[in-house]
Amino acid sequence: xxxxxxxxxxxxxxxxxxxxxxxxxxxxxxxxxxxxxxxxxxxxxxxxxxxxxxxxxxxxxxxxxxxxxxxxxxxxxxxxxxxxxxxxxxxxxxxxxxxxxxxxxxxxxxxxxxxxxxxxxxxxxxxxxxxxxxxxxxxxxxxxxxxxxxxxxxxxxxxxxxxxxxxxxxxxxxxxxxxxxxxxxxxxxxxxxxxxxxxxxxxxxxxxxxxxxxxxxxxxxxxxxxxxxxxxxxxxxxxxxxxxxxxxxxxxxxxxxxxxxxxxxxxxxxxxxxxxxxxxxxxxxxxxxxxxxxxxxxxxxxxxxxxxxxxxxxxxxxxxxxxxxxxxxxxxxxxxxxxxxxxxxxxxxxxxxxxxxxxxxxxxxxxxxxxxxxxxxxxxxxxxxxxxxxxxxxxxxxxxxxxxxxxxxxxxxxxxxxxxxxxxxxxxxxxxxxxxxxxxxxxxxxxxxxxxxxxxxxxxxxxxx
Amino acid sequence: xxxxxxxxxxxxxxxxxxxxxxxxxxxxxxxxxxxxxxxxxxxxxxxxxxxxxxxxxxxxxxxxxxxxxxxxxxxxxxxxxxxxxxxxxxxxxxxxxxxxxxxxxxxxxxxxxxxxxxxxxxxxxxxxxxxxxxxxxxxxxxxxxxxxxxxxxxxxxxxxxxxxxxxxxxxxxxxxxxxxxxxxxxxxxxxxxxxxxxxxxxxxxxxxxxxxxxxxxxxxxxxxxxxxxxxxxxxxxxxxxxxxxxxxxxxxxxxxxxxxxxxxxxxxxxxxxxxxxxxxxxxxxxxxxxxxxxxxxxxxxxxxxxxxxxxxxxxxxxxxxxxxxxxxxxxxxxxxxxxxxxxxxxxxxxxxxxxxxxxxxxxxxxxxxxxxxxxxxxxxxxxxxxxxxxxxxxxxxxxxxxxxxxxxxxxxxxxxxxxxxxxxxxxxxxxxxxxxxxxxxxxxxxxxxxxxxxxxxxxxxxxxx
Numbered sequence: 013x014x015x016x017x018x019x020x021x022x023x024x025x026x027x028x029x030x031x032x033x034x035x036x037x038x039x040x041x042x043x044x045x046x047x048x049x050x051x052x053x054x055x056x057x058x059x060x061x062x063x064x065x066x067x068x069x070x071x072x073x074x075x076x077x078x079x080x081x082x083x084x085x086x087x088x089x090x091x092x093x094x095x096x097x098x099x100x101x102x103x104x105x106x107x108x109x110x111x112x113x114x115x116x117x118x119x120x121x122x123x124x125x126x127x128x129x130x131x132x133x134x135x136x137x138x139x140x141x142x143x144x145x146x147x148x149x150x151x152x153x154x155x156x157x158x159x160x161x162x163x164x165x166x167x168x169x170x171x172x173x174x175x176x177x178x179x180x181x182x183x184x185x186x187x188x189x190x191x192x193x194x195x196x197x198x199x200x201x202x203x204x205x206x207x208x209x210x211x212x213x214x215x216x217x218x219x220x221x222x223x224x225x226x227x228x229x230x231x232x233x234x235x236x237x238x239x240x241x242x243x244x245x246x247x248x249x250x251x252x253x254x255x256x257x258x259x260x261x262x263x264x265x266x267x268x269x270x271x272x273x274x275x276x277x278x279x280x281x282x283x284x285x286x287x288x289x290x291x292x293x294x295x296x297x298x299x300x301x302x303x304x305x306x307x308x309x310x311x312x313x314x315x316x317x318x319x320x321x322x323x324x325x326x327x328x329x330x331x332x333x334x335x336x337x338x339x340x341x342x343x344x345x346x347x348x349x350x351x352x353x354x355x356x357x358x359x360x361x362x363x364x365x366x367x368x369x370x371x372x373x374x375x376x377x378x379x380x381x382x383x384x385x386x387x388x389x390x391x392x393x394x395x396x397x398x399x400x401x402x403x404x405x406x407x408x409x410x411x412x413x414x415x416x417x418x419x420x421x422x423x424x425x426x427x428x429x430x431x432x433x434x435x436x437x438x439x440x441x442x443x444x445x446x447x448x449x450x451x452x453x454x455x456x457x458x459x460x461x462x463x464x465x466x467x468x469x470x471x472x473x474x475x476x477x
Numbered sequence: 478x479x480x481x482x483x484x485x486x487x488x489x490x491x492x493x494x495x496x497x498x499x500x501x502x503x504x505x506x507x508x509x510x511x512x513x514x515x516x517x518x519x520x521x522x523x524x525x526x527x528x529x530x531x532x533x534x535x536x537x538x539x540x541x542x543x544x545x546x547x548x549x550x551x552x553x554x555x556x557x558x559x560x561x562x563x564x565x566x567x568x569x570x571x572x573x574x575x576x577x578x579x580x581x582x583x584x585x586x587x588x589x590x591x592x593x594x595x596x597x598x599x600x601x602x603x604x605x606x607x608x609x610x611x612x613x614x615x616x617x618x619x620x621x622x623x624x625x626x627x628x629x630x631x632x633x634x635x636x637x638x639x640x641x642x643x644x645x646x647x648x649x650x651x652x653x654x655x656x657x658x659x660x661x662x663x664x665x666x667x668x669x670x671x672x673x674x675x676x677x678x679x680x681x682x683x684x685x686x687x688x689x690x691x692x693x694x695x696x697x698x699x700x701x702x703x704x705x706x707x708x709x710x711x712x713x714x715x716x717x718x719x720x721x722x723x724x725x726x727x728x729x730x731x732x733x734x735x736x737x738x739x740x741x742x743x744x745x746x747x748x749x750x751x752x753x754x755x756x757x758x759x760x761x762x763x764x765x766x767x768x769x770x771x772x773x774x775x776x777x778x779x780x781x782x783x784x785x786x787x788x789x790x791x792x793x794x795x796x797x798x799x800x801x802x803x804x805x806x807x808x809x810x811x812x813x814x815x816x817x818x819x820x821x822x823x824x825x826x827x828x829x830x831x832x833x834x835x836x837x838x839x840x841x842x843x844x845x846x847x848x849x850x851x852x853x854x855x856x857x858x859x860x861x862x863x864x865x866x867x868x869x870x871x872x873x874x875x876x877x878x879x880x881x882x883x884x885x886x887x888x889x890x891x892x893x894x895x896x897x898x899x900x901x902x903x904x905x906x907x908x909x910x911x912x913x914x915x916x917x918x919x920x921x922x923x924x925x926x927x928x929x930x931x932x933x934x935x936x937x938x939x940x941x942x
């Protein structure tokens with residue numbers, strides 16, 4: 013226990029468990045505690061430090077969740093292999109993963125999963141929250157409608173119509189705590205034994221979720237217009253999960269012709285549906301805004317899903333799903349007993365935030381910030397990086413660098429990591445085998461970095477490429 | 478459209494759709510619009526009133542959801558049969574259904590699904606919310622750990638240990654937006670093709686949810702000690718969903734012997750588990766507090782589920798599930814990609830609310846209020862009602878009246894409804910056939926009524942029984 017000699021300061025204002033966690037973390041990162049070394053049991057460390065056992069438990073749990081230590085049944089806790097800390101295997105997801113769960117050893121993290129939180133209008137949000145708690149009191153604390161409060165649904169309808177061309181009535185909208193929850197609900201609406209077609213590469217988490225439904229997952233290759241409708245038609249899929257306005261991770265925008273092909277495919281069979289994930293449509297910097305696929309849907313074949321996590325903040329656990337009439341019937345019969353997952357207070361705050369224009373102001377502000385970062389990123393990549401071509405620009409919160417040199421994608425990530433730069437490999441977004449003509453491709457998000465950080469980060473990256 | 482001549486006041490501060498809704502509702506309740514009558518189309522009413530069509534849509538949607546009108550495809554909207562408004566068919570659920578969805582025509586509603594909201598410490602909640610938004614800003618808006626924030630999990634562990642004898646570590650706790658969501662997650666953890674044993678009568682919504690998983694549902698009869706372990710052992714179930722500390726709706730407390738039998742049953746096969754729903758354990762007015770079943774579980778066979786909806790408020794969409802070690806492994810491998818459904822702001826507010834003692838003060842206050850209502854209810858039932866025996870007293874938020882007269886349960890509900898009293902039939906809580914020796918039984922909740930209301934309500938009820 014030599015390395016665990018530490019001084020706890022009970023008056024420092026920091027939790028004791030945090031102090032223990034910090035100390036052990038430093039020891040591991042400083043290689044004073046080595047890979048494979050066994051930590052003292054929580055009981056003995058608690059006795060030794062004269063703290064409660066649950067304090068040590070908390071510290072170990074935090075270390076566990078961050079991958080510093082691992083637990084072996086009946087044996088205890090052991091220090092993990094330090095290289096594992098880079099966590100390069102971790103597949104890239106488009107929606108925010110918990111940043112806290114990653115060891116913070118990168119100088120610049122080009123994660124496509126974070127958003128800029130510094131510009132969030134905290135004071136407005138706080139003011140609305142305060143007013144909500146004054147005005148409505150009792151009703152706010154009662155359980156609301158399973159689909160979400162009518163006012164918020166009406167506000168979302170209006171917003172989606174104006175901004176995305178979505179045509180729907182409030183009764184078609186279901187509000188839920190995050191896209192993952194809405195997909196869980198959708199499983200109950202669509203029923204079992206489904207076969208879902210995914211773009212490849214795609215948002216890997218959606219694939220994991222569909223697999224957890226025991227849905228058969230089929231990947232459909234893409235061309236410059238997105239998912240190939242001819243190959244979809246040859247598949248046995250009866251669902252297709254697509255991101256037509258800004259595909260993740262490729263950034264492809266599906267042209268109207270392809271959209272029509274997909275809508276026709278869906279219309280051919282009663283049980284076929286298209287699941288449109290419109291995950292970051294708010295951010296487009298060049299060219300005309302692109303309407304949603306749902307806007308062109310006349311046969312009631314599109315299930316439209318969107319979220320406020322990207323445009324407001326990941327912690328705002330409010331997403332929405334627009335169901336076509338026919339599925340609304342299924343929902344009412346089979347799922348209406350699932351009570352709402354979003355508190356009415358949050359719903360009311362968000363409703364006022366949108367209704368009174370604060371959301372629009374926030375969006376415009378963020379669009380401007382993100383556009384500058386996007387432009388700076390593009391500029392820097394062109395200036396500093398050789399051997400790469402760029403794609404996926406002009407929208408969203410990330411772009412792609414296609415590499416033409418000798419190194420493998422994994423080597424690139426490693427070289428960058430050694431210099432403190434975290435970039436992400438596109439191969440992680442593929443399901444199954446990589447395409448034959450595969451070339452290493454890096455995903456670089458810019459939403460969470462200042463412009464100067466982008467410049468410095470790309471300059472450092474240029475040494476590795 | 479004669480009956481729809483109405484004056485809208487755009488400066489009244491009330492939404493136009495609400496005014497339209499109110500007017501039509503009054504017309505239907507006043508029998509000026511009769512059953513089967515067709516309402517004007519939303520388009521023509523919108524033109525007629527010179528409002529936007531979506532305003533009329535909203536009004537109709539509200540009327541639809543409350544059962545005043547129905548929509549017939551290609552034909553339009555029609556006034557419903559007014560008797561249908563009593564909504565007697567509606568099965569009773571233990572957790573709060575939306576009260577707004579019921580027409581408000583009862584003088585006294587003995588719903589077992591509501592809680593007293595007037596005593597909620599709004600100002601404390603508001604103050605904590607305000608401080609949370611000041612103190613922590615950025616982190617609060619980032620996505621947190623999929624299981625919920627460590628601090629809140631630690632606080633819940635401590636609370637459950639002290640109040641319910643639950644033994645667990647924070648890493649075993651999963652926080653989710655409501656029990657229904659946690660059950661959805663549990664389906665993914667436990668896997669498919671499960672057979673779940675339910676008490677009969679039981680909490681019907683759980684049954685609906687398990688059926689939506691395509692789990693095979695088996696009902697197991699109960700005796701005075703709860704679910705019959707001998708019959709369970711003969712069944713093919715590998716899961717049992719039970720409420721051992723205060724069964725809904727019977728109020729039965731499972732004695733320690735029966736608990737041991739069930740734990741032994743679960744321990745006999747690796748894949749067997751007990752799902753303990755500890756839904757209203759906070760409220761016990763006489764006798765020793767009853768520890769949870771999980772407290773006696775040494776083999777890691779109990780999945781413990783609880784909620785803050787009853788003890789705080791239904792709109793607080795925060796529930797918790799404690800997983801045994803083995804299932805925690807499954808969760809980590811199969812479900813950790815489902816992101817948290819509870820906003821970090823709410824988690825933080827609740828954490829402070831519990832940690833700083835406000836929750837305990839609130840619970841003690843509510844226990845006192847509910848105990849008085851419980852006592853008054855018991856007193857009034859004994860004083861005014863003949864032909865009934867009482868059971869399920871001393872805990873929870875409802876009790877049972879077993880009726881020995883000539884009328885059917887349905888007749889009793891009808892007679893009461895005609896006098897403006899809403900009571901609930903226990904037969905709705907049964908799955909399948911009623912037992913042979915069935916006698917009509919009423920469920921009377923008292924949490925949402927003042928003591929004088931309880932007295933008056935029971936006095937009126939005595940005329941019907």
